[in-house]
């Protein structure tokens with residue numbers, strides 16, 4: 326077991342506080358109509374930040390679902406810059422620079438899981454060091470892609486970490502309607518790989534588990550399925566109203582175990598955090614997200630950009646749509 330040092334815990338916490346602060350800002354921007362519908366990170370910060378800190382941004386890959394980018398600062402400032410482009414609907418938001426080992430967001434549930442196995446196996450074939458960590462939710466663990474990818478990864482011994490963020494809900498579907506298995510980690514047995522449940526509100530525990538899975542993968546001992554148990558503290562997306570289906574006592578209990586407050590209290594006890602550190606981190610996070618928004622808004626976007634990157638050549642229908650978007654005289658016929 327590799328417990329993170331106090332300094333590592335503190336830098337994870339900076340990323341967690343930044344993510345929480347920026348999530349609040351994004352919420353307001355969405356309500357002001359400046360960015361589109363998005364899935365808030367609230368409640369997932371410890372798991373995502375600790376995972377990023379247990380990995381090596383120079384060699385390891387992260388394949389996110391859609392909730393993670395604000396806590397992936399360790400993998401480079403481009404992650405936030407591209408996330409803001411994505412949120413304003415710019416196609417460049419789905420294309421990260423090659424030097425950044427983070428894949429674009431994935432909305433089609435679980436499709437990133439087989440991609441992760443393919444990427445990891447490709448790295449093995451090319452003798453490239455590193456592991457691939459793929460994030461997905463409890464709901465995504467019911468998709469066929471999860472089972473196919475888990476099975477293949479087990480057979481190949483691919484260097485993958487399957488990181489299931491079990492936040493208890495898939496929009497309004499509670500976990501007990503998702504699976505009859507006692508834990509999602511139990512499913513690892515069917516793949517012939519290691520499976521572990523961790524407290525996803527405990528950054529140190531997540532760090533340990535990811536570090537151990539990483540060492541195992543690098544030593545050629547194959548994949549691991551980590552189930553991080555946490556709670557979605559906000560709505561599913563900015564378009565959701567969880568008060569219609571989340572029992573109030575459940576969300577109140579989850580708020581008492583808020584991962585950001587938990588680690589903040591621990592670091593404060595150690596004398597490593599105080600109100601000044603909190604204020605400085607929040608101010609820097611706000612300045613950074615506003616800078617990213619400004620850069621995103623300044624980037625030109627062609628009116629027909631939505632049609633790019635679908636096919637090498639437009640279909641006839643797309644060509645008509647493109648003319649229409651570009652205001653050609655033939656438009657609208």
Ligand SMILES: Cc1ncc(C[n+]2csc(CCOP(=O)(O)OP(=O)(O)O)c2C)c(N)n1
Pocket residue numbers: 364392432433434435461462463464465466492494495496557561
């Ligand atoms: C293949 C597919 N089916 C359905 C949906 C609609 N959908 C979007 S999010 C979601 C719930 C996902 O839950 P989970 O995987 O637990 O992740 P969470 O949002 O809770 O983080 C569903 C059903 C989708 N995006 N893709």
